[in-house]
Amino acid sequence: MSNDNPKADISNAEFEVLDVLWDDYPATSSDIVERLNQKKPWHDKTVKTLLSRLVKKGVVDFDKAQRQYLYRPLIAREDYTKKEASSFVSRIFKGKVAPLVAGFANQNSLSQQDVDELKALIKQWEQNND
Amino acid sequence: MSNDNPKADISNAEFEVLDVLWDDYPATSSDIVERLNQKKPWHDKTVKTLLSRLVKKGVVDFDKAQRQYLYRPLIAREDYTKKEASSFVSRIFKGKVAPLVAGFANQNSLSQQDVDELKALIKQWEQNND
DNA sequence: CAGAAAAGATTACACATGTAATCTTAAAAA
DNA sequence: TTTTTAAGATTACATGTGTAATCTTTTCTG
Secondary structure: OOOOOOOOOOOHHHHHHHHHHHHOOOEOHHHHHHHHOOOOOOOHHHHHHHHHHHHHOOOEEEEEEOOEEEEEEOOOHHHHHHHHHHHHHHHHHOOOOHHHHHHHHHOOOOOHHHHHHHHHHHHHHHHHOO | OOOOOOOOOOOHHHHHHHHHHHHOOOEOHHHHHHHHOOOOOOOHHHHHHHHHHHHHOOOEEEEEEOOEEEEEEOOOHHHHHHHHHHHHHHHHHOOOHHHHHHHHHHOOOOOHHHHHHHHHHHHHHHHHOO
8 A cells, every 4th residue: 555645635734734834845844833833833742743644644755864854745735725626616616616706705805916816817718718 | 601603613514414404494304314315325313413413503403393303504505605715715725716716727627607607706896896 | 002113312433633742762962 | 971852653632523323202003
């Protein structure tokens, strides 16, 4: 049973760790703890546990450098977030993305920048699908 | 400690139950089991457990009708999905909705209809924010 | 009326998750 | 070299979750 295919289901806390690892890697656990602590006051032991779980799940790996480990993600952020988004939208909005965006609009959570980006995406889409 | 404010954190399985309840309510547990079984082969006892948990969490309530209960949601689907979407997008995309949509586009998961709906949303948004 | 059936309540139980504390071991410091 | 540290490994432990089975109670059914 190799680790070729990440057997994920990354928990929320695990995702936070992965998230800062994606920001810059390879990184030691201390690096990661430090970055996380900009935002959340997580105990160093907690972060280590989460790193180990990510390793066991096959989404993070490491190389030994003396006594520390240098961690790195085995999956790309883009790939992961794309899949999560798809499955979220399937679950909650029966796969349609527009209702999700509608909720944002309705909640005044859309900025001019968001709208500009959406327009650019649409223009691009239309060029590819005329 | 009243049940005024739903103390949610609705699990995935619980959400499935709530989802079919939203489709049509009030509904008995048998109604719900039947509707769920269109899609997933859940044991009737399982569904009852999930209903009880939803009641305990304050997101579903019921009225007694003879020996059965008539369940109904205490929160609106729109409200719930809006909040879930916000928190999902915050967690995964740092709050920006466009990258989520970009992932869909990039994955060829956008239909003409989605695009039409997005365009309508944008037009609407622009009318409100000129 | 007695027994069966069915609704809901209670109990079960393994695995996941958040959140560490303790144990081991190796490297750094004195 | 002995001692202290600090990294990672192992263990812990309460609560949540998926997935029911069993218990209680109340209505039908015969």
